[in-house]
Amino acid sequence: MSGTYLGMPAFPAAAASSTQDARLRGNLRHATHTIRDKRAKAVAELDDWARLRAAGAAVKDRTLRHLDHYLEQLEESVTAAGGQVHWAADAAEANAIVARLVRETGEREVVKVKSMATQETGLNRALAEAGISAYETDLAELIVQLGDDLPSHILVPAIHRNRGEIRDIFREQMARWGRPAPDDLSDAPAALAEAARLHLREKFLTAKVGISGANFMVADTGTLVVVESEGNGRMCLTLPETLISVVGIEKVVPTWQDLEIFLQLLPRSSTAERMNPYTSMWTGTTDGDGPRTFHLVLLDNGRTDTLADTVGRQALRCIRCSACLNVCPVYERAGGHAYGSAYPGPIGAILTPQLRGTASELDASLPYASSLCGACYEVCPVAIDIPEVLVHLRERVVQGGRVTRRGVKTVLKPAKGHAAERAAMRAAGFAFDHPGALRAGQRLAARTRRLHPRRLPGPGRAWTDTRDLPPVPAESFRDWWRRTRGEERAK
């Protein structure tokens, strides 16, 4: 790992290697099955779950259909409460705004609350280039940062690491960033959490600038909401003098009352708890309590392009709970890194190619990173029809069509790789229509079976890029039938 998603291979290639990693698959299987079972119980406790889900989806749809209105209202409320609002059209602009705001404080170090938005924009790297050290303070994000690694899950970013690996990372890397790990550090989770507590407390008590995302922003009151478990969020949100929150424009909800829906949907869907240990809500600044300066950076970075697609728009309802990852058979086997983005799993497969476009081979491959089993739609607390959007995006990749990129309407050409797959399918169709050719081909294949690769060369490559080639049997069914007339079984 090099700590960046840039230049990662397309999903099929990445998944082909990650699915061979038995330890990763073991870690993932344990984790996803544990959370999904707990989640089902937590959800079953509320007999109005279906109605809450419908209300959550409807509130998000209302917000999205009138996003300009709610963003202006939010800006007004935050400003009236003493905050300063900044707008960023893309990742580079958001990073530049944050770097400037940090520099203006005269500080060179910041503490960070786990944030999908700043992961998406690559903020830490941009800050490092500006001479600013950003410390991740969520335990899992700390593990990822110390290991120069990438998050692989929305909720549990270090889900791919087991306790032994975490102990090794702490022992080898903590000293480089601050207080070293104790010499006798064991791999017990309690000991590892204690090491993180001691390591990070120094940072919390001296940090002058905190950086966060937000789970929700309330338009009519200007309130921001962060849900978390460890208290690192509370530390970053209340101890520094300056707080900078980078939040995607789709995170706005219209009213204070709407929080009653999402504060029931989110914890149960994500950590399978009735409520997460800590929820912080702040409105601008408060005299004598918390940061004296509050900046809100509203991030577009492809969200308006997603909004322009009337089918794909629903992906912006996402509240980042990660329930879809935990039920996905593809995620469970491939792991989060194969998706090459801050957003892995089913939601990543529809969100990433919309936020970034489908120009790169990786992004064009993501709508295919699914078996279309529909489990992700079933668990989604805001009823995003992920399979519908996947099929819609596959169509766009194969056939091209009208899209909006960076706010400009444009016509997309069909993706190249798929021409080869169509050719292969035509060849297969010919063979099935011509039994003689098929028989000859099968016999040839059987005799050469020891020489077969796992991947096909030539035009068949597109097909085996996403599938292992099945082993060819020594004798075809037709030949076996001709030889025995089924007698072996019929006896």
Next chain:
Amino acid sequence: MSSRDVVLARVRRALADVPRGEGYEDVPVPRDYLRVHGSRTPEERVALLAERLAEYRALVHHCAEDEVHMLVMRLLAEHGTQHVLVPPGLDPSWMAAADPVRIHDRAASTARELDAVGSVVTGCAVAIAETGTIVLDGSPDQGRRRISLVPDHHICVVRVPDQVVDSVPEALERLDPVRPLTWISGPSATSDIELDRVEGVHGPRKLEVVLLSE
């Protein structure tokens, strides 16, 4: 053109399919979900709060008005607290028997000073039975957000049944969004390592909730 104008213009172009006359209230939001899950007497509500808090490994104590000072004293002694933080508006009778040195949170107090304190005693704004949650809103008996965060031991006194509501919707109704709010469900916890739950990472590792009958 500022980025604000760029983003808002993009939003408006992206929403070309939304009919011109449609107001945001024209998009229906069904609110037929339940305000409360089940119906309870005030006693049952308090019992459910205690049960749910305990499930999150908060330590729950019941007591009457005239015993609270003795209970607080005992809890502080059991934790071995030398210095206890007290928000400015805390009912002084609660601390009447407490031995530890009382530290008052002042604007000038640094986070490092707070770090040297063993325990904190606060009141609360509202408690939610269904989710096992206490909410602090920075009122004078609760103090600044940092004081219930930095010390390792938090004693929170909830007046029952007055301060207890059934559900999240009922709690939001009672709260003022202008105040900084902290919702607490059990002590600080993490499940980031192989999903093994560990109590206590950065916030208080020990949360004791005193259910004070009026």
